Amino acid sequence: MNRISRRDTGGNGGVARIVVTAPVSIVVPTYREAENIPALIARIDAVRAAHDLDVELIFMDDMSRDGSVEAVAAAGRDWVRIVEREGERGLSPAVLDGFRLARHPVLICMDCDLSHPPEVIPQMILALESGQEFVIGSRYVPGGSTDDDWGFGRWLNSRVATLLARPLTAARDPMSGFFALRRADFDRARDLNPIGYKIALELIVKCRFENVGEVPIHFSDRLHGESKLTLKEQLRYIQHIRRLYLYRFAQIMYLLQFLVVGASGMVVNLSVLSLLKWMGLPNAVSLAGGIGVSVVTNFLLNRRFTFSYARDRNPWGQFAGFLAASLMGIVVNYAVALYLDRNVLPETPYSLHVAALAGIACGTVFNFLGSRYMVFRKRYIHK
Missing domain, CATH: 1.10.3130 (serine acetyltransferase, domain 1)
Incomplete structure (x- = not known):
């Protein structure tokens, strides 16, 4: 396996850092996230500088018409671009389209609402190198957490959704929208047909990933804008789970x-x-x-x-x-x-x-x- 990262120790007892040696494509699906785009670019830029990260950042936008295109242009980064999608809308199709457009051998998906910390991206890439086929930024492994004001209803919804996915994967947080995989593994996927917003679970099942790693993250509430998690999306998740059960346990x-x-x-x-x-x-x-x-x-x-x-x-x-x-x-x-x-x-x-x-x-x-x-x-x- 080609090395995609290495650890450097700044001499004289300096703090170890992860240097990513393989180019990375970060795909961010967006819909009306113009207010969050500048902050996300700035945080990824800081990670890029700290870890010598060769990155392309692709915003896959579902025709928001809210200034998202202008926000990306104003950032003035040649490694950042935005694609205005036409046709079928939705988070999962946007991610798949972004992965197909990506140019680099390591693929990362994350949300634009700043709930996912880009600072852990180097650790996720290191986990890929250690032998994991798929790496999740996880709320539910030791060291992971969520904001205190999540509330019982939101916590219960997440836990029930995770429980429904348990026959499909042993991962503790397969609902996460923050994950990394190799482009070569994605290219081997067949029959991708996600419904709704749980694209990670679709990839785990359809790519038949067995070695799924999880890196702890703190999941923050979105900084600006409104959540896209509606009752309709939750019902679509049930439909998605049924499809995946049919795929994995057909007879x-x-x-x-x-x-x-x-x-x-x-x-x-x-x-x-x-x-x-x-x-x-x-x-x-x-x-x-x-x-x-x-x-x-x-x-x-x-x-x-x-x-x-x-x-x-x-x-x-x-x-x-x-x-x-x-x-x-x-x-x-x-x-x-x-x-x-x-x-x-x-x-x-x-x-x-x-x-x-x-x-x-x-x-x-x-x-x-x-x-x-x-x-x-x-x-x-x-x-």
């Missing part, structure tokens, strides 16, 4: 969603059956009505949520396939239950119930496999 997640839809189908079945019975229709009609409506709702929900990647295809052909898979599942259910009851299970008052449950389980698995690999099969598999 289990598809099965769980299929089972949830199946459970909703049972509720629909019983509700329709009860309604038709209340209307005075014969039992046979009520039973058929409950089954028919639940099959339709199961199909629609599976198409919309469980196998959402296939919802752009012909729905009528998919529905016909779903009906065929469901009918075969019923046959499997019945055959397994009958075989177990007659040939395997000892005769007890509950043997038929046990056989029926086993039949339901086998029928459900068959329905899932038929739906997953035939009705809603993926056409392309990316290695």
Whole structure:
């Protein structure tokens, strides 16, 4: 591995400093952060001088029209530039676009609101050299902290979001927007499709980083402007987490969603059956009505949520396939239950119930496999 930093000791017992020997690209997504831009440039400039940092600083701005372009121009630094983005807006797409524009082998992302201390950038780069694949500026490792006025609600929101991400990474602060990685690792990433603002978690999962380091930071409240963390962004995070779970634990997640839809189908079945019975229709009609409506709702929900990647295809052909898979599942259910009851299970008052449950389980698995690999099969598999 090429060395990207070294420690210098100023002779006569001087204090050790980190000299970064590889050029670094710092990407900062912005939207209406004109007041914070001059202060951030000044602090990064101080770090640059203290550690011989060869840096390019790229502000990726979502057409703020608030003086951000003028603020960068007024700074008069040839190593600083601002890109006004057109098209899809959002923090995560801005970061990815910035990384693709970056020219240097080390990539860093940080916020513009001065909540992330640029003074720890050399330590983050040193951690990369020590063997870490991805380095986070972390609030939750020993030595990390947040401002005292965070409040319980904000603390709880952060902790719950981190807990939801725990099956995806052992990092203590995967929600952080302050992180570093190598350009070569970023270039190998595939299927990047982030939603919302948690781009670090997207990269950890999609780049399959195992060695994630964390450098303690003090997370400060923003200096100027308003927070971009809205309820809408929090809901988008839930959607993002679902996507990442599907990416990392595809088969289990598809099965769980299929089972949830199946459970909703049972509720629909019983509700329709009860309604038709209340209307005075014969039992046979009520039973058929409950089954028919639940099959339709199961199909629609599976198409919309469980196998959402296939919802752009012909729905009528998919529905016909779903009906065929469901009918075969019923046959499997019945055959397994009958075989177990007659040939395997000892005769007890509950043997038929046990056989029926086993039949339901086998029928459900068959329905899932038929739906997953035939009705809603993926056409392309990316290695």
